[in-house]
Amino acid sequence: xxxxxxxxxxxxxxxxxxxxxxxxxxxxxxxxxxxxxxxxxxxxxxxxxxxxxxxxxxxxxxxxxxxxxxxxxxxxxxxxxxxxxxxxxxxxxxxxxxxxxxxxxxxxxxxxxxxxxxxxxxxxxxxxxxxxxxxxxxxxxxxxxxxxxxxxxxxxxxxxxxxxxxxxxxxxxxxxxxxxxxxxxxxxxxxxxxxxxxxxxxxxxxxxxxxxxxxxxxxxxxxxxxxxxxxxxxxxxxxxxxxxxxxxxxxxxxxxxxxxxxxxxxxxxxxxxxxxxxxxxxxxxxxxxxxxxxxxxxxxxxxxxxxxxxxxxxxxxxxxxxxxxxxxxxxxxxxxxxxxxxxxxxxxxxxxxxxxxxxxxxxxxxxxxxxxxxxxxxxxxxxxxxxxxxxxxxxxxxxxxxxxxxxxxxxxxxxxxxxxxxxxxxxxxxxx
Ligand code: GUN
Ligand code: ZN
Numbered sequence: 001x002x003x004x005x006x007x008x009x010x011x012x013x014x015x016x017x018x019x020x021x022x023x024x025x026x027x028x029x030x031x032x033x034x035x036x037x038x039x040x041x042x043x044x045x046x047x048x049x050x051x052x053x054x055x056x057x058x059x060x061x062x063x064x065x066x067x068x069x070x071x072x073x074x075x076x077x078x079x080x081x082x083x084x085x086x087x088x089x090x091x092x093x094x095x096x097x098x099x100x101x102x103x104x105x106x107x108x109x110x111x112x113x114x115x116x117x118x119x120x121x122x123x124x125x126x127x128x129x130x131x132x133x134x135x136x137x138x139x140x141x142x143x144x145x146x147x148x149x150x151x152x153x154x155x156x157x158x159x160x161x162x163x164x165x166x167x168x169x170x171x172x173x174x175x176x177x178x179x180x181x182x183x184x185x186x187x188x189x190x191x192x193x194x195x196x197x198x199x200x201x202x203x204x205x206x207x208x209x210x211x212x213x214x215x216x217x218x219x220x221x222x223x224x225x226x227x228x229x230x231x232x233x234x235x236x237x238x239x240x241x242x243x244x245x246x247x248x249x250x251x252x253x254x255x256x257x258x259x260x261x262x263x264x265x266x267x268x269x270x271x272x273x274x275x276x277x278x279x280x281x282x283x284x285x286x287x288x289x290x291x292x293x294x295x296x297x298x299x300x301x302x303x304x305x306x307x308x309x310x311x312x313x314x315x316x317x318x319x320x321x322x323x324x325x326x327x328x329x330x331x332x333x334x335x336x337x338x339x340x341x342x343x344x345x346x347x348x349x350x351x352x353x354x355x356x357x358x359x360x361x362x363x364x365x366x367x368x369x370x371x372x373x374x375x376x377x378x379x380x381x382x383x384x385x386x387x388x389x390x391x392x393x394x395x396x397x398x399x400x401x402x403x404x405x406x407x408x409x410x411x412x413x414x415x416x417x418x419x420x421x422x423x424x425x426x427x428x429x430x431x432x
Contacts, residue, residue: 008064016374069384106173139163141186155428270322294337316365387421
């Protein structure tokens with residue numbers, strides 16, 4: 001029996017490369033009356049409605065016109081145990097961690113709490129159009145189990161890992177080099193490559209890991225080269241100074257990770273704001289990925305990410321919310337603030353490049369562009385349906401929009417979860 005086929009009709013936008021502007025038409029396909037044929041969680045065909053519907057006479061048609069159909073958004077850095085930390089007032093990174101974040105993460109020792117929060121977390125992601133994310137869980141194995149269990153229940157392509165942290169935090173948040181290693185091994189065995197789950201080895205940052213733990217993390221990376229590695233780098237000046245005290249032999253912050261064998265092209269480095277020339281050289285050489293977290297960087301007063309500077313060295317930057325220092329689950333709002341961070345440095349972010357970034361661009365940073373981030377036939381059916389007139393202010397502004405680029409810029413500047421008309425994960429609608 002052939003699997004049940006669904007035909008999504010709408011204004012289809014998909015990227016095949018990074019566009020620099022609207023005239024760069026070889027980088028994207030826009031089909032005004034387009035369609036996607038999906039079955040069994042995969043995209044079978046993309047094209048004009050007339051062409052695709054002729055191939056699929058028995059398919060159930062869902063007409064999303066006049067909305068846009070795009071690949072689901074990808075969030076490359078956020079913290080699952082911080083769903084109740086977001087919007088905590090008044091401090092910069094280290095005080096924010098000690099006063100708000102660590103007390104909250106302690107609760108994730110409890111399996112029931114972790115499971116309940118995982119439900120909310122995944123509901124929020126899909127409500128905001130995010131279909132893949134790379135998350136930090138708490139130090140507790142239970143939190144990662146809740147995360148991967150809920151992701152699998154929803155058939156989402158999710159990456160994550162329990163944080164390794166064995167110093168400079170409350171007792172209930174500390175593992176040891178051995179227990180962190182053992183728990184990570186067990187979680188990789190259970191979840192990495194199971195269904196759509198993928199594991200990220202996650203030393204939280206230099207300050208919360210002893211040299212012994214960094215060495216164990218390096219062993220994990222060597223033993224599991226197909227896993228991701230994620231951490232934080234050079235977010236805040238006090239953090240950088242304390243890291244230099246804790247690792248006096250390191251040439252710079254990045255060298256802490258590099259000298260223990262963590263720095264590979266599978267590594268995602270959240271923030272990467274205050275970098276030295278040697279660190280930028282090392283990122284370029286190793287093809288590791290800095291992650292721009294604009295709402296977080298503004299909220300904690302951390303600094304301005306130098307997107308153009310890193311790109312000019314051939315470095316691939318990812319972009320992310322960094323919930324809960326980030327202030328919105330929306331990748332649209334992340335672009336909105338990202339645009340402003342770049343404006344402050346007289347750098348430009350064209351809306352076509354912006355929408356490429358939160359879809360195919362982040363997929364490229366993860367090495368997953370053959371599976372997610374585009375609407376090409378043969379990729380996974382993670383799709384977002386975008387309503388550019390979702391609010392009265394958007395509707396009014398849209399009356400003056402004449403081009404696709406203008407519409408996209410309105411969406412990223414004024415849009416949020418209200419603009420997400422539907423989110424499909426593995427071909428299944430996530431909104432009622
Ligand atoms: N550095 C280490 N941990 C964290 C965290 O949870 N959030 C942010 N923004 N930076 C960090
Ligand atoms: Zn973070």
